[in-house]
Amino acid sequence: MDLKDSDIFLTSFPDGTTxxxxxxxxxxxxxxxxxxxxTAGSWSPLGLKCQRYNCGLAGEVENGQIEYRPGTEFGDKAVLICNIGHIPIGGGxxxxxxxxWVGRFPVCEVPYxxxxxxxxxxxxxxxxELYEYNEVIQYTCKKDYTLVGSRQLHCSDDGTFKPEPPKCIKVECGDPEIPFGQWSNGA
Structure with a gap:
């Protein structure tokens, strides 16, 4: 707390000053x-008590909850935590x-x-064009190619496909090695 109004400019306080x-x-x-x-060179007791302003609860959100850090008083933060399968869009x-409360909450939406x-x-x-959260895609390779890696990927909660995409490797067989034999015909 501080002195109020013009009292802040006073440098001396004669007897009887309030x-x-x-x-x-x-x-x-x-x-x-x-x-x-x-009064007679002594101040009367100060009764005023000041406490941090309490903003109360910030409200409710769909598909998520609000985490208060550390609480709901002046200077504290309210952070949106989205439910699994949802991501925060916009705001902070x-x-x-x-x-x-000052600021704008994001909304929790299903990621695409x-x-x-x-x-x-x-x-x-x-x-x-767009895939919903948890939607699965399946890879295939051209003829004479084999798939190395995961055949299926899914749309994850961070808006990317997981796991890493596979590779298509050309199937090539070299000349067979036959011990104690020789090549007689074939392409």
Missing amino acids: VRFACNIGYVSAGRSPSVTC ELTCRSHG CQSPPVVQDGSFSPNK
Whole structure:
């Protein structure tokens, strides 16, 4: 708390002077008198008590919950934690200020994935513009190619396909080695 109004400019306080205190920004009066009086060279007891402003709960959100760090008082933060299968879109965190929560919460939405990675000499299905969370695609390779890696990828909660895409490797057989024999015909 600090002295209030023009009292902050006083440098001396003659007998009988009454000054008023006010709570600083972010703090509110918890009651009692904000005034003290100088009588015979002593100040009367100050009754004013100031406590941090409490913003209360920030509200409710769909598909998530609010985590208060560390609480709901002046200077504290309210952070949105989305449920599994949802990601925060837009906004940020809220901050408790002297007149309530300030900021904009994101919303928790189901993530979508863009088209999955292209695999050389391979293709995937289904082929569409957007894929919903947990939707699965399947890779196949061209004729004479074999798939190395995971055949299936899924749209994950961070908006990317997982695991890593496979590779299509050309199947090539070298000349057979036959001990104590020789090549007689074939292509």
